[in-house]
Amino acid sequence: MTDLIVLKESLSELVKNVVEKHGASRAELIPILNEINRKMGYLPSYALEEVARLTQIPKSQVFSVATFYQMLSTDEMGEHVIRFCESAPCHVVGGRQVWQRLQEELHLQPGQTSPDRKWTLVTVSCLGVCGVGPVLIVDDDMYGNVTPDMIPEILARYA
């Protein structure tokens, strides 16, 4: 219980700093949420409530914006997040096979986090690096020209 209070306090502090940095206006809502998401890995509901309180934007609207954009997540992610591009340019140059291998190795469906919370597997739309498809991103590392055989090696780097 004490831990939870400490966590809430530090989260309040973080939200307060971010809101102060950007300014408590409606136009800054997305930049604010982007930054909290980047720092926390996701948007805990308590953080969203704090944003609503500090910016005077109704909670419902803060939640509605937070759930609209793909780079914002209201779910806690695993330790490492794998983003796989499922758009056509990557698909036709071998993305399909890479995706199959990825699912086989991780035993995860898109959007799922492994029970040990090590991996989250998500599919994303085009990342704009189509010249080197198929493309996947692990945390902040981009991998291009990926083949199914490279998957175990890539995953091992995060072991």
Add this chain to the structure above:
Amino acid sequence: MKVFRSMVLVSSDPQSMLHGAEEVYQRFQAEIKAFGLEDEVTVSMVGDIGRHDVFPLVIIYPEAVTYGPVGVEQVRTIVEEHLYKGRVIPEYQASVRELSGRIAWLNARKGTVPAEQRIVLERAGLIDPTSIEDYILHDGYSALGKVLTEMTPMDVIGEIQKSGLKGRGGAGFPTGLKWSFVSKAKGEKKYVICNADESEPGTFKDRVILEGDPFSILEAMAIAAFAVGADEGYIYVRGEYALAQERLIHAIEQAREYGFLGKSLFGTSFSFDIHVHSGAGAYICGEETALLESIEGKRGEPRIRPPYPTTHGLWGKPTLINNVETLANVPAIIRHGAEWYRQFGTPSSPGTKVYTVLGNVNITGLIEVPMGITLREVIAIYARGMKNNRAFKLAQTGGSSGSVIPASLQDTPMDFDSYARAGVSLGSGALLICDEDTCVVDLARVLLNFFRRESCGKCTPCRVGTERAWKLLKGISEGQGALKDLEELLELSDNLYQLSNCGLGQTAGTPIRDVLKHFRAEVEAHIRLGVCPAGVCPMHEEIPASPVIA
């Protein structure tokens, strides 16, 4: 300003980065220091140099010698021999014969093939994108200077109209006309917005412009602002483009410092400043009214039009919204004049077009060519033919809202009018070239999955229609299709076009319509014979991967 004797440019497009460009760059810095040359030689990472067969590439100016591929182990020799002793190392040079892009245009191609013509990408890859001085040395800000000291806003709009420039975001709306609408709109406060929410699958031309030549966009926006009477601008960059955002923010700071943004530019009464606004991952925000909603801090759901942004845009004020590539044409048009611009391209679609060439071809990448080149030329000349000598089956243009172009249309000139007459669209400039091993059902399923995912959900025809169409295509690819599904798909495609609120839904049915028009037999084979002729579709239900039991 500081003057350097030599300049080293290291390519940093994704391919080069994968081939160690970062390490090469760092080694150059270290070796230049080791030889005590840091006050004489600069080294920069410059994005996409325009050549897509050798990685990474190093260009040294003023000699304009191109080395490549350069590995970390060669850097010391290059620094010692070339930069310290002044001797070019022929055996490290990239072969001229295989060059594409600007360098080849200068060396070999003129007059023999439909050569690349770089207007938009003129500087990308050849200047240091983090240096406003380098930009100014390469004609930067001469167009804005001309506009502010010699022209009236009406002159500027007139010149853009005469040039025939059309919007490069996909719709092809005449740029000068749009500018005149905003100029005529009533209101003290107006905005100029650069739409850099480039999210069409397969399109990354805007990223290369923003990363390689960010100042050109700032200059173009200032020109546009002067023409329409705006004093504030936004660049809406998609959230995934971190480097582009970083470069823009840096460029804006430098421009302010040098007086190219802020108050009283060029000693006139004209003031203009720009903010960078990051997206957060939503394809729909490329739609201009959704983009406005997003800047205002809301869900990116398109507004109902009319009224159009030209009269009721950001916070209800008249707003000019142009795509990155469109804006990148503006300074060159002002500098050289509309007549000069019209010599490129076709009479109805003047200028050049930047394409991303992708898919089953030997060389993928970015090209800027005159409007009116054909697909056959793109594949044979720039893409160096199909990979593994497979046959060309179809191309998909302009990301997911583009058309599926069968091989039979590969000699149609690629310009707005010729493509419209052939019943296809140029879209945003992605050319996804597919070979005979591509299945049209599989491709259509992937494209519809994209729309299903990216539909904002505001209007029913799009939210429900894309989901239903995807399910039907998935069914066909799993051997569960029926012939009546094809009629339903066509009806859905028509409904999406007629009833959707915005461009996303309206174009979502295009792949279905195109595929059934040009490849119906192949689709029917999935249903009638239960086989996928290309051998791609599973033709039976996929067994879901079993989750790990903890």
